[in-house]
Amino acid sequence: MRYSNLLFKSNLKHIPIKLMPAIIATAPGKAILFGEHAVVYKRPAIAVPVTKVRSKAIIVANPIGGKNKVTIEAPDINLFSTLEELDLNHPIAVAIHLMMKKLNISELPAFSLRVTSTIPIASGLGSSASTAIVIIRALNDFIGGNLSNKEINQLAFEVEIIHHGTPSGIDNSVITSSQPVFFITGKRIQRLKVGVPLRFIIGNTGIKSLTSDIVAEVKKEWQINPQAYEVIFNRIRQITLEAKKIIAKGDKKELGQLMNKNHEALQDLNVSCKELDILVNAAKQAGALGAKLCGAGRGGNMISLIENNTAPIVEKALMDAGAISIITTLVKRI
Numbered sequence: 001m002r003y004s005n006l007l008f009k010s011n012l013k014h015i016p017i018k019l020m021p022a023i024i025a026t027a028p029g030k031a032i033l034f035g036e037h038a039v040v041y042k043r044p045a046i047a048v049p050v051t052k053v054r055s056k057a058i059i060v061a062n063p064i065g066g067k068n069k070v071t072i073e074a075p076d077i078n079l080f081s082t083l084e085e086l087d088l089n090h091p092i093a094v095a096i097h098l099m100m101k102k103l104n105i106s107e108l109p110a111f112s113l114r115v116t117s118t119i120p121i122a123s124g125l126g127s128s129a130s131t132a133i134v135i136i137r138a139l140n141d142f143i144g145g146n147l148s149n150k151e152i153n154q155l156a157f158e159v160e161i162i163h164h165g166t167p168s169g170i171d172n173s174v175i176t177s178s179q180p181v182f183f184i185t186g187k188r189i190q191r192l193k194v195g196v197p198l199r200f201i202i203g204n205t206g207i208k209s210l211t212s213d214i215v216a217e218v219k220k221e222w223q224i225n226p227q228a229y230e231v232i233f234n235r236i237r238q239i240t241l242e243a244k245k246i247i248a249k250g251d252k253k254e255l256g257q258l259m260n261k262n263h264e265a266l267q268d269l270n271v272s273c274k275e276l277d278i279l280v281n282a283a284k285q286a287g288a289l290g291a292k293l294c295g296a297g298r299g300g301n302m303i304s305l306i307e308n309n310t311a312p313i314v315e316k317a318l319m320d321a322g323a324i325s326i327i328t329t330l331v332k333r334i
């Protein structure tokens with residue numbers, strides 16, 4: 001019998017909480033290599049997991065807590081609360097309630113949930129989707145929900161909708177699958193074929209920017225000037241389709257050029273900013289094969305493709321140009 005089912009039996013009330021097994025779920029961050037923003041308008045995008053940063057949810061049963069006594073700790077955002085006291089719109093509350101609805105349960109056994117993450121918040125690396133996924137996964141194991149990855153992905157997408165308005169679904173999809181993906185909203189997620197290992201350096205401007213705000217601003221501009229925006233989205237689609245082929249072929253030089261072109265298109269969409277452009281240029285001047293902003297833009301992170309031997313030079317150039325932190329990530333040949 002699953003541990004979570006045993007919780008309702010009174011004999012477990014005598015087990016000291018310290019001895020209770022913990023359920024742990026973790027998930028990576030993500031970086032969009034091609035197609036951000038255009039993907040919201042049904043164009044394709046390519047994204048990869050970033051495994052050096054992760055979010056984690058730990059659930060420990062509390063058999064003396066009484067039904068529905070759920071305590072939540074998320075020290076990174078200074079949150080210490082019970083589920084009852086938490087704003088119903090808080091992403092953690094939304095994830096738990098969506099999960100209860102999905103499993104058709106009205107009561108929860110008492111437990112404590114601790115959520116932590118090394119993914120920088122509001123920086124384009126998928127922190128919100130990753131957090132939603134680990135909460136849903138941990139709860140799924142704890143309650144014995146037997147949800148598939150696809151269902152977990154769908155629930156995380158619903159959390160994203162509540163907090164980001166009109167997300168494409170790429171963040172939750174790449175993070176749930178933990179694989180490089182080729183993604184079009186509403187279509188089956190495709191695993192990406194990667195011809196040669198690809199090494200990237202991600203540089204953080206330190207400027208926080210909310211995806212929901214930037215997506216909403218792009219939408220406003222698109223409504224004012226649909227023709228011009230459609231032309232840019234189509235340009236990004238071409239770049240992304242070409243990138244898919246080039247990634248499979250393993251031509252890193254050509255891939256770098258495509259990243260540069262995608263960054264130019266994002267500048268035309270007005271989602272870059274001075275700090276991102278400075279980091280993108282610094283990486284290229286230090287020998288990166290290509291660089292672009294990644295995620296919603298107007299702050300957050302940029303990503304550069306490098307050869308192994310240029311890593312220290314590009315890292316130093318990014319730090320000298322104002323990056324507050326650097327993450328290196330390797331996409332393996334698949």
Ligand code: MEV
Pocket residue numbers: 032035036037038039040124126166167168169170171211215295296
């Ligand atoms: C955010 O990581 C990427 C955007 O394209 C928004 C989305 O796809 O939901 C800006």
